[in-house]
Amino acid sequence: MNLNSIWFSLGPLIGFNIILLITVFIFRRIYREKGREADVENRSASPLLNKWMREYWYWLTDPFVRFFIRFKFSPNMLTFMGVLISMISGSFFWAGRFGLGGWFLIFAATFDMFDGRVARMTHGETKSGAYFDAVMDRASEGAVFLGLALHYRNQFALWIVFLALMGSFMVSYSRAKGEASGAAYRGGFMQRPERVVYLGVGAIFAPVFACVLNAIWFHQTSFIPVADNLYLFPLSFVALMTWVTSFGRIRTVMKMLDQSSQ
Numbered sequence: 001m002n003l004n005s006i007w008f009s010l011g012p013l014i015g016f017n018i019i020l021l022i023t024v025f026i027f028r029r030i031y032r033e034k035g036r037e038a039d040v041e042n043r044s045a046s047p048l049l050n051k052w053m054r055e056y057w058y059w060l061t062d063p064f065v066r067f068f069i070r071f072k073f074s075p076n077m078l079t080f081m082g083v084l085i086s087m088i089s090g091s092f093f094w095a096g097r098f099g100l101g102g103w104f105l106i107f108a109a110t111f112d113m114f115d116g117r118v119a120r121m122t123h124g125e126t127k128s129g130a131y132f133d134a135v136m137d138r139a140s141e142g143a144v145f146l147g148l149a150l151h152y153r154n155q156f157a158l159w160i161v162f163l164a165l166m167g168s169f170m171v172s173y174s175r176a177k178g179e180a181s182g183a184a185y186r187g188g189f190m191q192r193p194e195r196v197v198y199l200g201v202g203a204i205f206a207p208v209f210a211c212v213l214n215a216i217w218f219h220q221t222s223f224i225p226v227a228d229n230l231y232l233f234p235l236s237f238v239a240l241m242t243w244v245t246s247f248g249r250i251r252t253v254m255k256m257l258d259q260s261s262q
Contacts, residue, residue, distance in 0.1 A: 027056050058117070061110060065117050075119040075129050079136050082111035086140035090147030093203070098227050102203025105144055109196040112137065134176065137192065141168055144199070148235070157232055160239050167242025168195055174249040183256035188245035195238055202234025 089104035115133055119125045145165040152158045171190060178185050210227035
């Protein structure tokens with residue numbers, strides 16, 4: 001089995017896109033009559049992940065949520081499964097298999113969504129569960145960035161990975177510390193769902209574009225080095241925007257805390 005094959009990225013991409021096109025068409029027809037998800041309404045939207053897209057993804061994955069409820073999967077069990085899948089994703093990034101790493105990253109993030117929905121639908125929301133989920137989210141992100149750091153360990157791109165890792169953790173911590181200080185603020189562009197989309201989708205498409213560019217321009221024996229360089233574009237964007245988001249949150253939370261103390 002050739003893990004360098006472009007079909008590890010292109011094959012699932014074609015199949016998944018066909019499914020998305022069909023289901024998007026169906027969802028557009030039922031969206032007006034469908035009730036709104038309270039969890040979607042309570043979350044802030046972004047240019048990349050607006051409320052319509054979130055509603056669609058909730059609707060598409062609802063059968064899986066009901067499956068987990070039917071067979072009594074606990075929210076904490078789903079959270080832990082998401083961490084394990086993130087570790088698999090990180091191992092593929094380490095090996096330079098960006099297509100597989102991207103698909104497993106998105107798969108792991110979907111499990112992270114499952115745990116909260118199962119908890120709400122079974123009235124099993126607990127403070128300990130929310131705490132466990134938040135901590136495991138950092139472990140999941142850390143596993144992916146560790147894989148990327150090991151892959152780029154002998155390149156200048158390692159610093160980009162470190163900046164993206166630091167920025168991602170600062171986005172999450174600035175929110176958590178703000179809430180603990182009495183200033184809850186969840187705004188900002190590069191939140192975790194956005195980071196997953198950019199890093200995951202970028203990883204899936206990097207080998208595809210690399211294969212095309214290699215055939216047209218570079219003519220190397222393998223398209224993997226080209227994919228390595230292409231992936232630096234979404235990775236650098238995540239690194240930049242996480243720092244922008246974290247400083248924006250810090251500034252807003254500090255203003256809120258100053259106003260509350262007056």
